[in-house]
Amino acid sequence: MRPHAQTARILLALLPAIPTVLALVGTLVLFSLFLLVQGQPFLDAVGLIFQGAFGSSFAWQSTLLRASPLMLTALCVALPAQVGLIVIGGEGALALGGMCAAIVPEMLPASTPWLIATPLMALAGMLAGAVWIGAVGALRQWRGVNETISSLLMAYIAIALFKHLVEGPLRDPASLNKPSTLPVPPSMMIGPLPGLEVHWGLLWGVLACIGAWVFVKYSTKGFAMRVVGGSNRAARLVGLPVNLLALAACALGGAAAGLAGMFEVAAVQGSANASLLAGYGYAGILVAFAARQNPLAIIVCALMIGGIEASGSLLQRRLDLPDATTLVLQGLLFANLLAWEALGGRIAAWRVQLQAAALSDINLPMEQTHA
């Protein structure tokens, strides 16, 4: 009986991962088929994706560089998801966050130490993101406007605003080919992590994910948010401030995406320009869904999606595949992740069986004493 119960316990722990693993397998199979139909060497392609994502220190570096903003933009989806809202406008919060962060150095004296300037830039970015996505939450709660559509519209508006300001009033006259804001002074730029070639944004991204996980899982407010997400009506009946909780979740998510924009400006681009609109906000949606809106799992999933994106250039160079190849792979992954959710009911049934099996060796001595 004992080994059986033990395997049951192991299986029980692995159970939640089953849909994700099946989705990954399904994605790889469909992606291989997609390439096979066109006569492309699919085994090479899949191999190159792993190589381009995690195959060398250079690949890791490029993966980590992409993963750090993804962690933050994924939080922009995962935090509102705790109160049951699907927000997909992280790209706009990232753009505005980056832009507002880029304005801060212009208003500070050039001799300001980074210890003051960097937090101020971060604050400006987070505030901009929080206001933008917070507005989406407010429109949802107080006006009943569907948050999925409004957040994407707000993202489009934010991007238009970004382009207007960066190419107009905020433009550095010296930026001729690529309209940009005034460059961030070198003394206020964010450097690499010690021993790595990846900037500090990675550490802050990981910390933000861990912080969000602790908040959602262990704090009272986080619990209240999950109650709202589970049942809006129940939350209202027990007197929770549903509207404020939803607003807070959206604002926090927006702040995370805004912070991602600030790091892109202060650690990568050096100013706010069109390179900021690299699609991190949209890829963050996929990361959050792959992580099942669990902030801790976002860290792993951001590495995975960051790796897929990083491998694009290798696929392009070696196999002459279009750069949209990684987009197809991401689309397939997203569709698979959702479709395999359908197993959820079956898994709940298996869990009950396994729980019974896992408890069988605890019940055994009791039965013997009774006998």
Next chain:
Amino acid sequence: MPDAHSPFVILLLSLFAGAIRVSTPYLFVSLGECLTEKGGRVNLGLEGILVSGAMSGYAASFLTGSPWAGVLAAGLVGLLLGCLHGLVCSLPRVSDIAFGIALMLLGTGLAFYLGKPFIEPQAPGLQSFDLGTWTSSPQLHNALHINPLFVIGVALAFVLQWGLRATRWGMTLRLVGDHAETARAMGYPLTRIRIIATAVGGFFAGIGGAYLSLVYPGSWNEGLSSGQGLMAVALVIFARWQPLRCLWAALLFGAAGALGPALQSIGVTSGYYLYNAAPYVLTLAIMIINCRPDRTLAGAPGELSLTR
């Protein structure tokens, strides 16, 4: 007769021309979404279907030399992707909104991937009827280039309006979307009807995409769609799920979309990006005005997850 060369008249005429020229994709996508939503499902993936339709329409027109073959191909690709949405969302525990987002990504990715070889070549476009030969004003003449797809779209709006109201098919679809339990009790195949509605909706959205690549702007590139597919979803809410109102709303959105280029044509060049954001602002404003937190909208299908 006001002076036909005053900037104001030119602006109005440009907006009018734009309303007709830009509105067709909105019209097709919103009619498709209207049909889908009448069955009780939301397909946010129509944006991805629009882009796929634009790509496949352009490719088919280039390969066969016939733009109408392109329109058909675009519709069939839309049908296929709509079918995928319908089928997957029939599985238990799959959210139609979330899968729509996935389809947006997948459709765009596939279109960009497969459409790469078609960015360069020139495919035959769909010719418009020239109804303005009698006028001396070039702006009015320009406005009276009416595309057959626009005419088909307008006819479709009338047909759908009538069909949803007066045919057995339309009433069944509305019943399925309004009250699933009743429909089930009456023995209608709920899932099948919803899949068909989503697939046909995808067909329409695909044709909307073909308009983008074959008529206006009339070429295939990766920046072709600027969220028209998604705005059409909001447009359906604004139109309160009535196909005829979709037509008026699409014309309004078309005019808003033409605001940027129209202002440019009379010499207003600053704030180009802001004027181009007019449709998004309009959509958002309309949603804010129309939605209420405490009750669902009048005319909304009862089973719709979007308005809950």
